[in-house]
Structure formats: C-alpha cells, structure tokens
Amino acid sequence: VKIRVYYEDTDIGGLVYHSNYLNFCERSRSELFFQKGVSPINDDGHFVVKHIDASFMKPAKFGDIIEVKNSVIQMKSASLVMRQTIYLEEITLFEMDVTLVFLKGEKITKIPSAYLTILQG
C-alpha cells in the first residue's frame, strides 16, 4: 500500500511519530486481506503481534507518500515472521520483522493455510 503522511501522523519534532510506522505496517497487513475480499477478523480467528524487531533508518515527513512492502521470511504451524519495509521512492525509511500468531478465541492455534496464502501476497 501507498500511504500519505498527514498532520495526525507527525509530532512536534516535525516528522512521523515513531510508533506510527507500526500502524502503517499493520494497515498493509490488513490490506492484504481486504484485497482478497476477506476480513482480517472473522470466525476462524485473527492474527496478533507477539514480537517486533524494528529499525528506524530515515524519517518520513508531512506530505510524503510512502510505501510498505511485505514478505514472509519464516513460517511455523502457529506463527510466522513477516519482514515489512517502508520506502520513500527508493529510500528505505523503516524495516521491521514482526512475529504474528493466530488466535482463535484466546488460544493460539494453527494458522489456516488460506491465511498463509494471503499473507504471502
């Protein structure tokens, strides 16, 4: 997804507030589902973030149009790791490896194969 940086995303420092890069990445993960006509929340369960390893390389600025790109870099039966990178044109602004588990009710459960397919783009 391409995302415009608005006022609400910035802070007094004049740049994007640090935790909003995580939001941009979450929008991109949700959009993978929406693009397939599937809601990320449904009767089968939903993904939850368990771990994040994130590097802030360069800041995004008000008005920038940034882009999030995703790849699944590790897969187990009940968890997976996605690498999500935020670019401004060719420049890498942010990169994180996010570990997701799949919850049904409050219980971690095997990721349905249909959802793996969705997250793999």
Add this chain to the structure above:
Amino acid sequence: VKIRVYYEDTDIGGLVYHSNYLNFCERSRSELFFQKGVSPINDDGHFVVKHIDASFMKPAKFGDIIEVKNSVIQMKSASLVMRQTIYLEEITLFEMDVTLVFLKGEKITKIPSAYLTILQG
C-alpha cells in the same frame, strides 16, 4: 482529570492536534465511571457521541498539564448534553457541548439513573 500533553498528542505545528481535545474529554467522561468502580461498557449498554459543538480557544503545548472539567447541562430520558472545558491553570483552552445517547445493543434506550448520577459527578 489532569492530563499531560505528550509527543503523540502534538503535530508538526508544535501544538496539540485538534481532535485530541475530544480524546481528552472522552478520557474524562470514562474516568467519571472508573472512579465509581464502574466500567463505561457493561451489560446495561454504553454511551455514544451523537453531536459535538466545540470551540478551540488556545492551544495546549507539549508538556502542559491540562485539566478537563465537566457538567451536565441538559438531560432527557434517552440523551444528555455535557459541557466539557479544558483548562491550563486558569486559562480556557477548549470547550465543547457533547450530546450523548445510551445504546443497549444497537438500540437507543433510556439512560439508567445510576449512570446519570455518575455523569453528574
């Protein structure tokens, strides 16, 4: 409630982003419930915002400790109007009249008298 203005509340203009004053007011309404040991969301239903009339007088700044004060200015069986004012010491920064209705499920219903008492402080 007294509320500290943090980075996340500000924007590139260096001041509090305008819609965050509504959040501060909502925190204050919720806190009225929490202070009585009651959750604002429970089996009886919960309040929903129907209308807001808000004036932005002076901006709050990063680090400010502001205070929200509330009074119920109108009451009907299924809705009420609260006036919520945000102060920095003696200076009025923001004031809004918010109309709340009480929902049970998706239906507007009579406000339980216990909740009126809570909102009246």
Add this chain to the structure above:
Amino acid sequence: VKIRVYYEDTDIGGLVYHSNYLNFCERSRSELFFQKGVSPINDDGHFVVKHIDASFMKPAKFGDIIEVKNSVIQMKSASLVMRQTIYLEEITLFEMDVTLVFLKGEKITKIPSAYLTILQG
C-alpha cells in the same frame, strides 16, 4: 478522498472511535492542498481549526471504505466555514461544519486568495 478504516481507527466498541472522523476530514482538507502540489504548511502560514459543529449519524466499521466530500459554505476575509460530509456509498455517516482561520506565525491574518481557491476544490 477515499479512506479505508483500519484497526487503529476502531475501538473496543467495534466501530470507529468518534474523534477519528475529524482526522478523516483533516486528511481530506490537506489532500486538497497536496493535489495542487502545495503543502498546507508553508511560509505564507497555515489554517487552524477554531470551531467544529459535528453530527455522528451512523458508524463506520472496520474495513469500510468511506469518502469525505467538502464544500465551502461561508467565507470571510480571515475565516471560512467548510462543510465536510463522510459517506459510505450513499449513506451519510458524519457531517461537520468546521471554521478555519489562517495563521501567519501566531497571528490570524487574511486568507491568501490562492488558498481559498484550493479549499473550494
């Protein structure tokens, strides 16, 4: 602008948190500038919200694609009122009249005619 509702826009009630409709409207105002290749913040000054009169008709839900439409309904030398309406297809979810003033430094000043033109779409 068309806007997708993501997780971050919702709250425990399962719908969009009320103040986020103001953010969606602000994105739309900023986008009017960006579409003309102009930043809403520049050496000439920038707009600030002075007053909001907002009605919450129906809630937006996770995954909805909503649309903000704008019209200038009143214009004075140093302030203007925009009506911003949020739709889900043909359904009106939210409408507000927002009064904006133009600040240069910390001083309210005459709105440059170029910016009036931009806000009038």
Add this chain to the structure above:
Amino acid sequence: VKIRVYYEDTDIGGLVYHSNYLNFCERSRSELFFQKGVSPINDDGHFVVKHIDASFMKPAKFGDIIEVKNSVIQMKSASLVMRQTIYLEEITLFEMDVTLVFLKGEKITKIPSAYLTILQG
C-alpha cells in the same frame, strides 16, 4: 508512570492496539524529563528512536491501570539502550529494548551527561 487504558487505546479486538505500548513507553521516557523540570525538546537537542526490540506478552484491557518501569541497560557516547517494561500489578504485559540516539539539529551527537542522569532515573 501509571497509565489508564482508555477507549482510544483499544481497537475492535477489545484490547490495546499493539503500537500504543510504544506510546506508553514514550510517555514514560518524557515523564523522566518533566519530573526534573526539563523539556525533552530543547536547544541542546533531543532523543530519537533508532531501534526497538519488543515482546508482547499479555494484553492490557480497557480500564486497566498499567505501569511503565525503565532502566538503562547499555550506554555509549552517542546512543543508549533502555529496557522498558509494562506491568499490570505484578504481571508483565510488554517489554522492549529501545535504542535512542541524541540529535542536535539533524546530526547525531554526544549525549549530554545531564540527560544520561535523567534517563537513569
């Protein structure tokens, strides 16, 4: 700092939206400065987040009063690592190691010793 979880912090899943734990930690870092009567932003410069390694153990819920505790676990001339842990009473909800660098203008610079002292509590 102790922090109440409000509506705005939750999402449709009924729990705190994941990136808000980073905000809570940032509030706590800023509060270390405010408690000493110093603004985290001043003529000397300010801290910027470069890296985050975060584990989400258990979710915080609407109405919870959580607490952030901090310790500096590594220190170099131009960067430091803080461990920030969020508790609900004795239960650990979230823990992150955040690497901060000190910027003067746009340049990474030596952390003033006064600020090291502040961050060490």
